[in-house]
Amino acid sequence: MGNKTIYKQPKKLPSYLWVDSKGKRLSFFGKIYKRLHLYSSFKTNSKYEHILDFFIQNDIEKALYDILHYVFKNSNNQGDYLEFGVWEGKSFIRAYNKIKAIKNKNTRLYAFDSFEGLPEPLEEEKKQMVKGSYCCSKDRFVHNLKKAKVNLGDVEVIEGFYENTLNKELQKRLKIKNAGVIYIDCDLYQSTVKVLDFIVPYINTGTVIIFDDWYLYEGRDDQGQRKAFNDWIIRTPNVTYEEFIKVPGHLNSFLMNKENKNEKYRGKKNGIL
Numbered sequence: 001m002g003n004k005t006i007y008k009q010p011k012k013l014p015s016y017l018w019v020d021s022k023g024k025r026l027s028f029f030g031k032i033y034k035r036l037h038l039y040s041s042f043k044t045n046s047k048y049e050h051i052l053d054f055f056i057q058n059d060i061e062k063a064l065y066d067i068l069h070y071v072f073k074n075s076n077n078q079g080d081y082l083e084f085g086v087w088e089g090k091s092f093i094r095a096y097n098k099i100k101a102i103k104n105k106n107t108r109l110y111a112f113d114s115f116e117g118l119p120e121p122l123e124e125e126k127k128q129m130v131k132g133s134y135c136c137s138k139d140r141f142v143h144n145l146k147k148a149k150v151n152l153g154d155v156e157v158i159e160g161f162y163e164n165t166l167n168k169e170l171q172k173r174l175k176i177k178n179a180g181v182i183y184i185d186c187d188l189y190q191s192t193v194k195v196l197d198f199i200v201p202y203i204n205t206g207t208v209i210i211f212d213d214w215y216l217y218e219g220r221d222d223q224g225q226r227k228a229f230n231d232w233i234i235r236t237p238n239v240t241y242e243e244f245i246k247v248p249g250h251l252n253s254f255l256m257n258k259e260n261k262n263e264k265y266r267g268k269k270n271g272i273l
């Protein structure tokens with residue numbers, strides 16, 4: 001995830017925004033008010049930027065919804081959801097809720113994280129990334145899922161640094177046949193390289209890969225997720241892609257194509273963006 005902003009939670013909302021007198025349930029307008037209030041308390045410079053941020057956030061939500069809807073509802077891809085870099089579970093829970101709202105019963109969700117935060121970034125990444133940031137324990141992550149009423153029976157959590165965990169043994173153990181959506185939000189070039197090499201067997205025609213950090217490092221092609229993807233697509237046989245849904249400044253996604261003899265070529269042939 002790119003620039004994370006810190007916000008202050010509003011302490012008390014006006015009583016007319018609650019449905020019951022004990023202040024337990026927010027009304028529809030209360031929810032809108034709270035959301036606007038949260039965004040307007042973001043620590044940025046201009047008042048109007050907060051409002052803009054609110055709508056940008058909605059663009060991200062919409063893009064994610066469209067991707068999940070396309071894969072799990074409209075296409076024939078009956079794959080699983082894999083997220084690399086889950087931190088406290090915000091994006092993972094969001095994906096779970098959307099997948100369940102689409103009424104997709106078969107999808108399993110996999111969460112991969114060190115639960116110790118970021119490993120050592122490369123020299124050129126150190127201006128923006130710090131070792132150990134985004135640290136959230138596995139217990140805390142699972143607690144957050146339970147609090148959000150996620151059915152843990154649908155979820156598998158894989159703890160550890162990718163350098164140690166993403167290997168053939170894990171592939172044998174997990175028995176994932178096919179990935180529907182792969183969400184990569186691990187900020188660093190080397191982490192993304194590990195992830196991309198690990199997911200090759202799970203990619204099928206119709207799998208969508210989302211890069212949450214596509215615009216990190218000033219959007220440079222020679223750093224971060226862009227470099228990892230561009231290098232990987234060249235060295236990986238039979239896998240091609242088409243750019244799919246993108247939210248400029250935030251994320252990008254690719255609709256993957258696994259070539260086989262009987263299939264018509266659809267993507268851009270292992271070219272660089």
Ligand SMILES: C[S@@+](CC[C@H](N)C(=O)[O-])C[C@H]1O[C@@H](n2cnc3c(N)ncnc32)[C@H](O)[C@@H]1O
Binds near residue numbers: 086114119133
């Ligand atoms: C920005 S946070 C993820 C945010 C989360 N997706 C969200 O939106 O709420 C990045 C995560 O990637 C994980 N990560 C990065 N590189 C890793 C690696 N090599 N091995 C394991 N986890 C890694 C960090 O532990 C951290 O939790």
